[in-house]
Amino acid sequence: MNNLNKVNFFKMGSLxxxxxxxxISINSDDTKIKSFKETVGELMSQINEVTNKPQxxxxxxxxxxxxxxxxxxAIAQSELTVQAATTITGKILQTYEKxxxxxx
Numbered sequence: 001m002n003n004l005n006k007v008n009f010f011k012m013g014s015l016x017x018x019x020x021x022x023x024i025s026i027n028s029d030d031t032k033i034k035s036f037k038e039t040v041g042e043l044m045s046q047i048n049e050v051t052n053k054p055q056x057x058x059x060x061x062x063x064x065x066x067x068x069x070x071x072x073x074a075i076a077q078s079e080l081t082v083q084a085a086t087t088i089t090g091k092i093l094q095t096y097e098k099x100x101x102x103x104x
Contacts, residue, residue: 043085050081 034042054074060066 047081047085051078054078
């Protein structure tokens, strides 16, 4: 499973991050600060990878190397990724529109 940039989710009453796998995040462990363009480009390539995974796993299932449960999990992950990307894109556009309405 690919490790997209890690999101730090914290447990109640604790400062330890919970471990999540295969999710999308804008947080980075790198010490170098990335530009918005680089971050979006990386996220888009990761989204593309996640959305192509169901087809790859389905082909493996037809060859007997994967289970139907793995296919269904890949499809669900892909659907959630597309929903999240759509929501984030909408919020970014709303924010941009609000910024453009600010009069100087």
